[in-house]
Amino acid sequence: MHVIHSKVEGITEFTMLLFIPSHAPFDLYSEKYEKGLQLYSKGVFIMDKNKELIPDYFRFVKGLVDSSDLPLNISREMLQHDRLVKKIANSVETKIRKELEKMLKNDREKYDKFYETYGVNLKYGIYDGFGMNKEKLQDLIMFKSTKSDKYKTLREYVYEMKDGQKKIYYATGKTKEAILALPQMDLIKQHDYEVLLFTDDIDEFMIQIMMKYDEYEFQSINQGDL
Numbered sequence: 001m002h003v004i005h006s007k008v009e010g011i012t013e014f015t016m017l018l019f020i021p022s023h024a025p026f027d028l029y030s031e032k033y034e035k036g037l038q039l040y041s042k043g044v045f046i047m048d049k050n051k052e053l054i055p056d057y058f059r060f061v062k063g064l065v066d067s068s069d070l071p072l073n074i075s076r077e078m079l080q081h082d083r084l085v086k087k088i089a090n091s092v093e094t095k096i097r098k099e100l101e102k103m104l105k106n107d108r109e110k111y112d113k114f115y116e117t118y119g120v121n122l123k124y125g126i127y128d129g130f131g132m133n134k135e136k137l138q139d140l141i142m143f144k145s146t147k148s149d150k151y152k153t154l155r156e157y158v159y160e161m162k163d164g165q166k167k168i169y170y171a172t173g174k175t176k177e178a179i180l181a182l183p184q185m186d187l188i189k190q191h192d193y194e195v196l197l198f199t200d201d202i203d204e205f206m207i208q209i210m211m212k213y214d215e216y217e218f219q220s221i222n223q224g225d226l
Contacts, residue, residue, distance in 0.1 A: 001114060004063070004099050012087050016095065018063030024117050028060060035059035037092070039079070040066040052080055053089050057125025057133065058096050060118050065092065100140055104153070112151055115142055123202045131209040138213060143170075143196040143203075146180065146188075152196075154213045162193060167219040170196040172204050184221045195221060 004018040018037070027033045035056065036049030043066060053065055069084055079085055104111045115122075125137050142151035157168060169188065173179040176197055188195055198204060207218050 001117075002099065002103065002110070004095060006095055008091055012067075012069060012084060012091075014065055014067035014069070014088055014091075016063065016065050016092055018061050018092070018096065020061055020114065020118070022117075024060060028121070033059070037062070038064035039070070040064060041070040041072050041074075042066070042068050044072055046070065046072065046074065047076065047079065050079065050085075052085050053092055054096075055089075055093050055125070055133075056128065057121055057137065058093065060121060061096055097136060097140075104140065112142075115151060120200055120202060123200065123206045127202060127206045127209050134210055138210065143198070144176065145197055146171075146176070146185075146195040148194075149176075157194065157196065158214060158216060160194065161216075162191065165191075165193060166216070168196065168213060168216045169193050169219050169221055170198050170203075170207065171221045172198040173222075174199065182221065188221055 001022045002020040004016065004020075007013075007015045016037075025033065034049050034051070035054060036051040037053040038045070039047045039050045039053065050065075054061060065088055067084065067088060070082075074082065100111070100114070103114065119141065122137050122141050126134050126141065139153060139155060142153050143157075144150065145152055145157070154168070161168075171179045171182060171184075173182070176199070179185070179195070179197055179199075185195075198207070204220075210218065212218065
């Protein structure tokens with residue numbers, strides 16, 4: 001689906017060649033799935049599926065990293081605690097995130113396809129670790145809504161909010177039709193508010209971690225005082 005090739009020069013020098021597969025592996029969300037990138041030193045293979053090189057929320061990314069600074073005889077145990085590997089991992093994470101942000105901005109059709117395949121993984125990334133990656137990922141997640149069958153980012157939702165609207169409204173349900181059938185929708189329709197559709201199991205857990213986007217709190221129409 002997408003290829004990322006970058007050479008990093010400076011105090012630490014390495015090359016990364018990464019790709020996002022067009023289709024998610026069938027076991028991506030199972031415990032048996034092994035994430036990780038191949039690790040090379042000066043073109044010599046050191047290790048397959050090094051999980052230290054990539055965060056869990058980008059576990060679907062494949063590829064390799066070739067560093068000229070790593071010793072050829074480095075052990076697996078040393079790799080887990082090596083400062084250079086951690087610096088490389090930070091650069092890999094940043095590069096992937098920037099590429100996705102660029103794709104979202106410049107090639108929306110391609111990003112929509114990416115999100116359809118891997119969006120749930122980004123949501124897990126926000127939920128995992130009590131939201132420590134919220135700021136990194138919140139502008140990459142998208143939802144369909146009561147007003148559109150196309151994906152919409154939270155920033156786009158906020159930009160299109162009605163005058164006087166103080167909260168981001170969402171509803172949980174198995175399908176859009178089930179959500180539209182909720183009795184609470186009658187009240188929402190009176191104000192012509194847009195409601196984000198939470199149809200993935202992870203959505204409600206994720207939103208409890210996020211709590212708000214910018215200065216706007218999230219409000220469930222399924223519960224609470226509307």
